[in-house]
Amino acid sequence: MSNITDAFTQPGTNRGLYYDGAFQKPETDAVISVTNPATAEGFTTVPDATATDVDAAVAAARAAFAGWSALDPIDRARHLRRFADVVGENIPKLAILESIVTGRALKEMNAQMARIPEWIEYFAGIAMGLEGESNIVKGGYVTMTHYEPLGPVALLTPWNHPVLILVKKMGAALAAGNTCVVKPSELAPVSPLVMAALATEAGLPDGVVNVVTGGPQTGAALCAHPDIHYIDLTGGTTTGRKVAAVAGERLVQTTMELGGKTPVLVCQDADLDGAIAGGLFSAFVASGQTCVSGARFIVHHDIYDAFVTGIAARADAITLGDPMADTTQIGPVISKASQDRCKRMIATAKADGAVQVAGASDPNLPAPFDQGFYIRPTVFKDVQPEQELFLEEVFGPVISITPFDTEEEALALANTGTFGLGVSIWSRDIARAHRLSLGIRGGVIWLNDHHRNDPRSVWGGVRDSGFGKENGWDALKAYMTKKSVIVRTAPGHDDWFAGSNRYG
Structure with missing residues (x-):
């Protein structure tokens, strides 16, 4: 193991810039x-x-x-x-x-x-x-x-x-x-x-x-x-x-x-437990700070209440704390500015009439983590497509849930806004899932999964x-x-200005 790596894990290490093979x-x-x-x-x-x-x-x-x-x-x-x-x-x-x-x-x-x-x-x-x-x-x-x-x-x-x-x-x-x-x-x-x-x-x-x-x-x-x-x-x-x-x-x-505002479509025939577990991972891994974080959940009316109840309970059970502790499941957001943005968007969602179903309690962490930039995983239901939380990237652990009835409505909701990076679709009907994938705007689409990445899987x-x-x-x-590189193999040569009729 390199001494360089050891050195940089120590506070205060500043070796300078790195170019031409040296600091x-x-x-x-x-x-x-x-x-x-x-x-x-x-x-x-x-x-x-x-x-x-x-x-x-x-x-x-x-x-x-x-x-x-x-x-x-x-x-x-x-x-x-x-x-x-x-x-x-x-x-x-x-x-x-x-x-x-x-x-x-x-x-x-x-x-x-x-x-x-x-x-x-x-x-x-x-x-x-x-x-x-x-x-x-x-x-x-x-x-x-x-x-x-x-x-x-x-x-x-x-x-x-x-x-x-x-x-x-x-x-x-x-x-x-x-x-x-x-x-x-x-x-x-x-x-x-x-x-x-x-x-x-x-x-x-x-x-x-x-x-x-x-x-x-x-x-x-x-x-x-x-x-x-x-x-x-x-x-x-x-x-x-x-x-x-x-x-x-x-x-x-x-x-x-x-940036992105990743839609997660959950159809009525989805494996509900799998969709909740996968949705939880998509939304809150890295404290919701990835460009493909599951940000707005679009869930069929038939399973809407069960999905909301399930993912809210799981979100409230996530353990925050010292990132180095084995028991910690998610850490803070990156900065005070990010924390403030999350808090502002949470307040705006409440003012807009969305219903908060998870994340209402404070992190309540011991020192020195009480000074860290923590945001509890937060879930809002009944978010409308014209509201800020539905349209704008939070880049933190704050998600919206919106119901749908028809595939056409689901696609319209998923395609609302200006982004088009990640999408996930949850359905046990592979024909439906594939059909939806063809109608949705996005460069990376997962069916019954999320966040999976591989050097062979094109991303953009x-x-x-x-x-x-x-x-x-x-x-x-x-x-x-x-x-x-174009190589002439024909014999002789052409002379356009001496009367040759070859051109190109």
């Missing part, structure tokens, strides 16, 4: 404070990188690109498999670090972290099988295509899954032959620094993985840098619009994985939830350009 001193002494959301206490600081720091990190990525991109995919795969092994060895400490910084229960982080190496291994494997094509075409020509990496790329990662979302992006980018500069969220910037150091420890060449920490100005400098050739962002829709505008000005391609949304795909071949190819 680097930033241009200024400006820092950003990182808070433990379970106690509201300061945990550490990270540098607030300047445009000059960004220039240095991108320069390191550019210098490394020539060698990394020239490696045969088989050799790159060997590097990446070793990286996956090193990450796997450090999972216990990485899980602790993620739990400290994000507030998520350690039990939950251990389960998620166990799968992290799979993304690196998967992209290392499929990159070896990426083949070009050739065709004999009209007029005595052969066209050949092959894939080439783009250059240094920018990976902008969020605070809710700092390592998971980083490896989803980084695995594809590196396997394709690119080098990367990572800009993590200022709320959870620590584990990406550790991941970069582990990449070097695993033998990846210096400059292949680089990290600049900082606030919005750091991200803006990175996105606007003339030697960044792809931008992959996971974040809020407002940030996505800004980044997309910068990328559009530079004509740089992007992947945008943005539409409309205000973004564009482009993570996972699978789509993600790998997005980090490459497809080049066409």
